[in-house]
Amino acid sequence: MKSSSRIAAGVAGALAGYVAVFLLFSLLDLGNRADPIASGLLALFVYSPIGAIGGAVLASWLVSRPGKDASNGSVARNSLKSLGVVALLCVAAAGTYLAYAYATATPWLNPNAANPLLVFEVRLPPGGTAPISPQSIAVELQTDINTMPAELTPTGFRRDGEQAVITGEVELAFRTAHRQLAVNIEGQPSRIYPIGLSARAPYTAEFGTWRPLPDGSEIRYRAKWPGKS
Structure with a gap:
């Protein structure tokens, strides 16, 4: 049997040994009943690894015993190689999990730089008068994660025919597709505008x-990212 096949058999044996010992430990309740957490950790990191070593050695011996072309590698060498592969797989799995957990624990939209902005323009119903001052207007971005007050840009206030237009911007801190803009103008009813950007709010x-x-x-609106106009 080829060396790679022996190593694969050892890997399978190590995984089987790990799972078998853990299940045996759990089913027979061999740990300290007064401290189940410590018992679980002991099973995961002490007894089950011993089972993995035993499983790798047993599988390597079975495929390398006399009559199975044992000259291509000793049981010990094949077992060590198999355990090395298992260790690498465990490290890769742990690294992948940690990267995923870090990326999703707090869904920052732009974690390593300034936040992007939602730049918006609101055109009020025809026939209305423009607000007397920006102080009479309160605009807030609402998401399923946070709320954020917007900053108005009075220099952009204007009239578009019979409609008054107010302008502003607000930070987009989190990666979520559930966004809406609440606009409250003194003397007028509150308005809620759905924001149809994707979770990553592309520029x-x-x-x-x-x-x-x-x-x-x-x-109407757009996403403005740092370093882009």
Whole structure:
């Protein structure tokens, strides 16, 4: 049998030995009943690894015993190689899990730099007057993770025909597709505008199309990332 096949058999034996000892330890309740957490850790990191070593040695012996072309590698060497492969697999699995856990524990949108911005324009219903001052307006980004007050840009306030337009921007801190913009203007009803960006809010240089509410107001927006205009 080829050396690679012997190593594969040893890996299978090591995995089988690990699982078998852990299950045996659990089913027979061999640990300290007064401290089940310590018993579980002992099974995972002491007894089950011993079972893995035994399983690797047994599998290597079975495929390398006389009559099975034992000259291509000793039982000990094949067992060590198999355990090395298992150790590498464990390290790779642990690294993958830690990377995933780190990436998803707090879903920052841009963890290593300044946050991107949602730049928006709200066009109020026709016939209304422009707000007297920015102080009469409160705008807030609402998500399933956080809320964030927006900063208005009064220099962008204007009239578009019969409609007043207010402008501003707000930080996009988290990776989520559940976003909405709450606009409260003194003397007017509250308005909630759904924000149709994907969770990662990709950069766009131009505003999207106007999106209306039933009351005749509209919103358009784009995601602005640091270092991009």
